[in-house]
Amino acid sequence: MVKQQISEGIKKFIREQIQTVPKLEVLLLLHREQARAFTLAEVANELGLETDTAWEQLAALEAIGLVENFDKSNYRYHPADRKLRSIVDRLAIAYPKQRVPILSAILAEDPNKVRRFVEAFKCARSND
Numbered sequence: 001m002v003k004q005q006i007s008e009g010i011k012k013f014i015r016e017q018i019q020t021v022p023k024l025e026v027l028l029l030l031h032r033e034q035a036r037a038f039t040l041a042e043v044a045n046e047l048g049l050e051t052d053t054a055w056e057q058l059a060a061l062e063a064i065g066l067v068e069n070f071d072k073s074n075y076r077y078h079p080a081d082r083k084l085r086s087i088v089d090r091l092a093i094a095y096p097k098q099r100v101p102i103l104s105a106i107l108a109e110d111p112n113k114v115r116r117f118v119e120a121f122k123c124a125r126s127n128d
Helices: 008-018 021-032 040-047 051-063 082-094 099-107 111-126
Strands: 067-070 074-077
Touching: 008 021, 008 082, 008 099, 021 040, 021 051, 021 074, 021 082, 021 099, 040 051, 051 067
Parallel strands: none
Antiparallel strands: 067 074
């Protein structure tokens, strides 16, 4: 089996715009369910995140032009331009097949991200 590489464009997008696993998961959730609007609580519940963590990710995605917050309580995937739509489409296609390399690209940038990622999920599980 030939190992597929992540394109440089996707790697650059991950390093510069995504930067965290929770932000990636929020983006992919909204991308997967494009016809649907999510509340903050729904995003948090769907991904097992603390509400504050989900809000931070949604706000960051909105700031870079990938998510729209309408009615002040609903969020949906809404890229600001075709370039962003294209790169997220390619990322969404690659992720199921290249999950480990994509996650590694995020986590390789800062060793403390691994610790913060694990802590985020520990907090979410402790509330169950």
